[in-house]
Amino acid sequence: xxxxxxxxxxxxxxLKKRWRxxxxxxxxxxxDEDLKEGKSEKLLNQDVDxxxxxxxxxxxxxxxxxxxxxxxxxxxxxxxxxKRRLKALELEPYSIExxxxxxxxxxxxxxxxxxxxxxxxxxxxxxxxxxxxxxVWDSKITSRRHSALFVNGAKATEHFIYLTPHIDxxxxxxxxxxxxxxxxxxxxxxxxxxxxxxxxxYEDLNTKKEEYSKRKExxxxxxxxxxxxxxxxxxTKKFKIQSxxxxxxxxxxxxxxxxxxxAAIIEVLKLPNNLHNRTPNExxxxxxxxLHRPDNNKDHxxxxxxxxxxxxxxxxxxxxKGNAAIFELGAKFYFSKVLRENKFVQFSNPDFxxxxxxxxxxxxxxxxxxxxxxxxxEDSKVNxxxxxxxxxxxxxxxxxxxxxxxxxxxxxxxxxxxxxxxxYVPAPSEEDSLFHVSQSSVIExxxxxxxxxxxxxxLDSLVELLKNTYSKLGYxxxxxxxxxxxxxxxxxxxxxxxxxxxxxxxxxxxxxxxxSGDFISKRLMLTYVENKQNKFPHIISGTLLNVPKxxxxxxxxxxxxxxxxxxxxxNWTL
Amino acid sequence: MINNFNRFNRNCMKPNTWLRFxxxxxxxxxxxxxxxxxxxxxxxxxxxxxxxxxxxxxxxxNMYDIFxxxxxxxxxxxxxxxxxxxxxxxxxxxxHSSVINYIDPHILAEVNPxxxxxxxxxxxxxxxxxxxxxxxxxxxxxxxxxxxYYFLGELAELEExxxxxxxxxxxxxxxxxxxxxxxxxxxVLESCGMTVNTDRTQIYSLDPVHHGPDLCLSGTSEMSLxxxxxNTLHAKRDLPLKLAAVSRCYRAETSNVIEERGIYRVxxxxxxxxxxxxxxxxSEDMLEYLxxxxxxxxxxxxxxxxxLDMPPHELGAPAYRKYDIEAWMPGRNNYGEIxxxxxxxxxxxxxxxxxxxxxxxxxxxxTLNGTACAVPRMLIxxxxxxxxxxxxxxxxxxxxxxxxxxxxxxxxxxxxELKLMKIKR
Numbered sequence: 001x002x003x004x005x006x007x008x009x010x011x012x013x014x015l016k017k018r019w020r021x022x023x024x025x026x027x028x029x030x031x032d033e034d035l036k037e038g039k040s041e042k043l044l045n046q047d048v049d050x051x052x053x054x055x056x057x058x059x060x061x062x063x064x065x066x067x068x069x070x071x072x073x074x075x076x077x078x079x080x081x082x083k084r085r086l087k088a089l090e091l092e093p094y095s096i097e098x099x100x101x102x103x104x105x106x107x108x109x110x111x112x113x114x115x116x117x118x119x120x121x122x123x124x125x126x127x128x129x130x131x132x133x134x135x136v137w138d139s140k141i142t143s144r145r146h147s148a149l150f151v152n153g154a155k156a157t158e159h160f161i162y163l164t165p166h167i168d169x170x171x172x173x174x175x176x177x178x179x180x181x182x183x184x185x186x187x188x189x190x191x192x193x194x195x196x197x198x199x200x201x202y203e204d205l206n207t208k209k210e211e212y213s214k215r216k217e218x219x220x221x222x223x224x225x226x227x228x229x230x231x232x233x234x235x236t237k238k239f240k241i242q243s244x245x246x247x248x249x250x251x252x253x254x255x256x257x258x259x260x261x262x263a264a265i266i267e268v269l270k271l272p273n274n275l276h277n278r279t280p281n282e283x284x285x286x287x288x289x290x291l292h293r294p295d296n297n298k299d300h301x302x303x304x305x306x307x308x309x310x311x312x313x314x315x316x317x318x319x320x321k322g323n324a325a326i327f328e329l330g331a332k333f334y335f336s337k338v339l340r341e342n343k344f345v346q347f348s349n350p351d352f353x354x355x356x357x358x359x360x361x362x363x364x365x366x367x368x369x370x371x372x373x374x375x376x377x378e379d380s381k382v383n384x385x386x387x388x389x390x391x392x393x394x395x396x397x398x399x400x401x402x403x404x405x406x407x408x409x410x411x412x413x414x415x416x417x418x419x420x421x422x423x424y425v426p427a428p429s430e431e432d433s434l435f436h437v438s439q440s441s442v443i444e445x446x447x448x449x450x451x452x453x454x455x456x457x458x459l460d461s462l463v464e465l466l467k468n469t470y471s472k473l474g475y476x477x478x479x480x481x482x483x484x485x486x487x488x489x490x491x492x493x494x495x496x497x498x499x500x501x502x503x504x505x506x507x508x509x510x511x512x513x514x515x516s517g518d519f520i521s522k523r524l525m526l527t528y529v530e531n532k533q534n535k536f537p538h539i540i541s542g543t544l545l546n547v548p549k550x551x552x553x554x555x556x557x558x559x560x561x562x563x564x565x566x567x568x569x570x571n572w573t574l
Numbered sequence: 575m576i577n578n579f580n581r582f583n584r585n586c587m588k589p590n591t592w593l594r595f596x597x598x599x600x601x602x603x604x605x606x607x608x609x610x611x612x613x614x615x616x617x618x619x620x621x622x623x624x625x626x627x628x629x630x631x632x633x634x635x636n637m638y639d640i641f642x643x644x645x646x647x648x649x650x651x652x653x654x655x656x657x658x659x660x661x662x663x664x665x666x667x668x669x670h671s672s673v674i675n676y677i678d679p680h681i682l683a684e685v686n687p688x689x690x691x692x693x694x695x696x697x698x699x700x701x702x703x704x705x706x707x708x709x710x711x712x713x714x715x716x717x718x719x720x721x722x723y724y725f726l727g728e729l730a731e732l733e734e735x736x737x738x739x740x741x742x743x744x745x746x747x748x749x750x751x752x753x754x755x756x757x758x759x760x761x762v763l764e765s766c767g768m769t770v771n772t773d774r775t776q777i778y779s780l781d782p783v784h785h786g787p788d789l790c791l792s793g794t795s796e797m798s799l800x801x802x803x804x805n806t807l808h809a810k811r812d813l814p815l816k817l818a819a820v821s822r823c824y825r826a827e828t829s830n831v832i833e834e835r836g837i838y839r840v841x842x843x844x845x846x847x848x849x850x851x852x853x854x855x856x857s858e859d860m861l862e863y864l865x866x867x868x869x870x871x872x873x874x875x876x877x878x879x880x881x882l883d884m885p886p887h888e889l890g891a892p893a894y895r896k897y898d899i900e901a902w903m904p905g906r907n908n909y910g911e912i913x914x915x916x917x918x919x920x921x922x923x924x925x926x927x928x929x930x931x932x933x934x935x936x937x938x939x940x941t942l943n944g945t946a947c948a949v950p951r952m953l954i955x956x957x958x959x960x961x962x963x964x965x966x967x968x969x970x971x972x973x974x975x976x977x978x979x980x981x982x983x984x985x986x987x988x989x990x991e992l993k994l995m996k997i998k999r
Binding site for chain 2: 160162163311313317318319320321322324325326328329333336340345346347348349350351352353354356357368372373374375376377387388390393398400401402404405406407408409412415417419420421422424426438439441525527569572573574
């Protein structure tokens, strides 16, 4: 506990001077008191005192010294003086109790040695970043995938922020059981606890930031008053220094807050949508069947080749000839007529969308299995978060590229749109078949309503429409509900129309309608304003006709192939 | 680490598993006896000069001299042959004798009178559609990319009506409808006379790391149709083979010229294309037929247009002769090209190996292509021509049956006007 010296009495002039009362600093046992919790914090966050060095803002706890600025303090931590002091503080100070024990009261107790480390200077930066990183590490979220949808902090300079998604994780956490149930039903491998802990870090930092900003406001308000009345007084100076300090703190908080925010929100964005109460839990549920399934062993490719209708080079590359090509156009025109009669509004969409939209629609924009990514032709550096994707005009993405960041008037809701166009999805397998080609002609619909109830009504009427439209064609089909674990993460409910393929001995999805609630509208900021409040409309979307799949199934039907009457050229006019 | 490894793995594995269509296109069979005969040198040289000057004939001839002397067994034979054909391939097609001396396009005919607006200044397409809320083109750069557009409501219906009208007409003229792929192997595009590998290409291609190095987006269905016919042999009695296709076209080129603002030149559009395969002797008549057919198609739509016989420097490498149709667009106060048809003789068929048999003699076919309807420009022309001072647009009579008997396109009130959120910082 002491600095020990060999010689006490020779060459001690400088010591004598140091030991004079006017030079007295705190003793080691006093410092030991200071180190206790509560007191140390107070000492490290002292009020501004203009008489002390650095206005008492940079204090070394162990040496009981004030420094002029942070740099001086940090330099001091590296000195011998400081290190020696740490060493000296290791042994517990001599106390009355110890002296009593030595005098025979009680038993001998070895003085405790402790480990003393330099105080944390006010740097949340390093420490918190480390904490966040370790949290990220703990959650085993090792992919450093960035998001095209959520961009913040330093990346914002190189990446234009078109919109900021609305994050509703706090609200969803309030119904934690429900969320947990959804994850379980979807057989998702997301561990909610990990996401929560990341979110917590972000929340904590955010509260801290808010505290600072609040104090900053208070101080600047005070300062404003003071400057008017008494610009040169000491109190004014004090406040000035305080406000500078808080500004500094806020600045230092920025970087960790950014990384915490990014880490948390990227994971939150991966969470799937809630489930609709009609969605079956495990098994596909059939809700409607029309006619009987065909019973034969036809193969659509063989028939297509025999009748010279299909020429399949590879999945990216197939040709429909003669009646098959007329069938394609006719089917599209038939559906478009039916939809127009049912008050759908026609759109004609572009085929390209940016990564932002792809991620907004709940797909992985970095994966080549989801969308075709175009070659980056420009001289600039490739940024995986702002690529151009070929999805086709007949896709949900294309409709959302129109609606992202859109503010609607409440009176336009509900609306329903459709488009006739292409849909491009990279073929999942290389096997030749019309059932998984990468390019399809489709009829795609998109609608929005104010509430979930309105949306259910839209779904019901759309299902009726599908029943009618497909029934008129005279082919066997059935409608079924897709179970939770087969849904895409953005869907809450999906109804599909399926036709039977005799070559695969299985049903093929030729049409679908999905509900996604306000999941996508929140991500892509499709809003409407009602009673001066921003609200998110509920979205329904779907591919009402996928021509190649439909054609494949029709070719495998019992009856020989012919263009249905409703698709014929003479019926294109009205 | 595992993740890293996967990524590494993925990058190297993908191309292997995704490589498709490798070398499906044949080696071009170029007429050596014509191009490498010094007797024709002057003629060819002249042709190159009047056609933008692409190609180096003397280089070809020098290479040919070396090529002749070398034995096919020599190890360099393949290399030299390859280089020679590479040079040969960029030489342009021959030029029709009657257009050789043209400097400017020659106006062959003018169809329909210009519409008299009686003192009313006709609006330009973008201004008109903005007022009627029929198109969205603004603020799409960050969601769909540069120069994207959405047709809304009745304008989208008009697009559909145009396609129906055109396809119907073509089917009545014995065209065979084909549905074509839009993603094509690079070789097919090159064989059609597009340069793909230069830095600034007109062609979009898919990301080589993700989707394999060989896939491009077709710039016109002519390319897809040529891909369908590649390596085929036809009987004389099956010719002429008339094909038509409705497809999306993707073009990477853009321009900032004020005349081409709005949707005049766009990256992606729908087009109905005609493609005809004929025997050697039929092709010139067939070009006239195509031109007449286009006239027949466009005349009932009731806008002023002129038919041009294009001069050599406007032809592009594959064409032998080309007619353009320019429509009068009153809003821009200018003519704009809405369609063209060209005769490529055997330029494409030699590269794609499309032949026909006649009396036991095998010859290369001649190919022709023509636009039946390129939607955006057709819409510009129709809307600008048929606008009404009261803010309606008249639908030409022939299109009305395809649009549930509507007579006018009016202001679109069903799709709300666009209002975008401002981002808060």
